[in-house]
Amino acid sequence: MKKEEFLQGVRHGIPICLGYFSVSFAFGMMAVIQGLPLWAAVLTSLTNLTSAGQFAGLNLMVAGGSSVELMMTTLIINIRYFLMSLSISQKVEEKMTWKQRFAVSFGITDEIFAVAMQRPKELSAAYMAGLISTPILGWTLGTFCGGAITTLMPQRLTNALGIALYGMFIAIIIPPSRKNKAVLFTVLLAVALSCIFTYVPIFKFLTGGWGIIVITITVSAIAAYLFPIKEENEEGEIG
Amino acid sequence: MNTGRILGSIAIMAGITYLIRMLPMAIFRKKIENPFIKSFLNYVPYAVLAAMTFPGILDSTGTAVSAAAGCVAAIVLAYFGKSLLTVAIGASAVVFAAQMMGF
Structure with a gap:
């Protein structure tokens, strides 16, 4: 029974794993291009398991941002996990132990949250362990491969790839901006x-990190005031 | 960047991120119903990514003209709903081509 739950979790996690591989591949490339050693890029992915937070953290580390900036930026960018973790906590089996809760919470990402919340049943520790395992593997391995390949690339190519991260961000924010006026408003005001x-x-x-924090809080608050959402997940999730 | 600073930075990021994920599981038992906070959190990712991308993207390749060309390419590809990887590689390819042409 436990094993079945675990294996079902693994199956549900495989598409996430594949998606993570390509995004973390880009993270590994970016990190090495910006001067981080490969081991540090891999360690970051293994211990953080988050996309936007890692990219922003990387920017700050490279730009020589202070520890307080790094803390605040990480907090602001990842604070959305707080709500997701809250929802998950309502859906896990009551008998789940504290240790299991502490372990499961490490793996709460946008995609894992989305899959877990779609499941009609209560969430067991075995299912969550399976669901989380392959995405962690894909995320870490992708970072390693991206970083390793980058160390072998010529300078001219790494220059061109400096824009890759921003390209991804644009790919994340433009499609929902087309569909949703409130998101478009948020993006334009933030820009x-x-x-x-x-x-x-x-x-x-307001150096780098602080400016982004001030902008994020101001713009999100204005957007929330002008365009309150009615239903959860109405805007779709992002990585 | 020295090793101590790198490890310290990674520890800060990992620690904060884990606390955010762990605290609600450990402490809160009720769902947040406040529509303002729910809406606020919904818009946060878009505001963060937009602010990080612009105008930072213009400094990302060494020359402003190649970066601007790559930026336009990324916006067009994203507008037509291409995947993250396609947009990232497409923008990079345009930057590469622009730099080859001397921009």
């Missing part, structure tokens, strides 16, 4: 403020 913070000299005190 406008970000440009102002970067190019208007009086905002120089």
Whole structure:
């Protein structure tokens, strides 16, 4: 019974694993291009298991951001997991032990959350262990492969790949902006403020990380005020 | 970057991320019903990614013209719903071509 649950989790996790491989491949490439050693990129993926948070953290590490900036940026970008973890906590079996809860919570990502919440049954520790295992593998292995390949590439190519991460971000924010006016508003306002913070000299005190925190809180609050959502998951999930 | 700083940074990121995921499982038993907070959290990823991308993307390749060309390519590909990997590689290819042409 336990084994069946675990194997079902593994099966449900395989598509996530494959998707993660390609995204973390890009992370491994970016990290090495920006000067992080390969082992550090792999360790980051293994211990963080999050996309946007890692990319932002990488930017800050490379730019020489302070520890406080790194903490605040990580907190703001990943705070959405708080709500997901909250929902998952309502759906796990009551008999799940504290140790199991602590272990399962490590694997809460946008995609794992989405799959887990689609399951009609309560979530057992065995199912969650299976669901989480292959995505962790794909995420870590993808980072290693991306980083390893990058160390073998010529400079001209790594220059061109410097834009890859931003390309991915654009691929994440543009399609929902087409479909949803509120998302479009959020994106445009965030871009406008970000440009102002970067190019208007009086905002120089808001270096990289802080500017993004201020913009995120301001813009999300305005969007939430103007366009409150009615149903959960209405806008779709992002990686 | 020295090893100690790298390890410290990774530990900070991993620690904060884990706490965010673990605390609700450990502490909270009720669902958040507040529509403002739910909406706020829904918009956070878009605001973060948009602010990180612009105008940072223009400094990402060494020359502003090649970066701008790559940016336009990424927006067009994304507009037509191409996958993350396709958009990333397409933008990189355009940057590569632009730099080959001397921009």
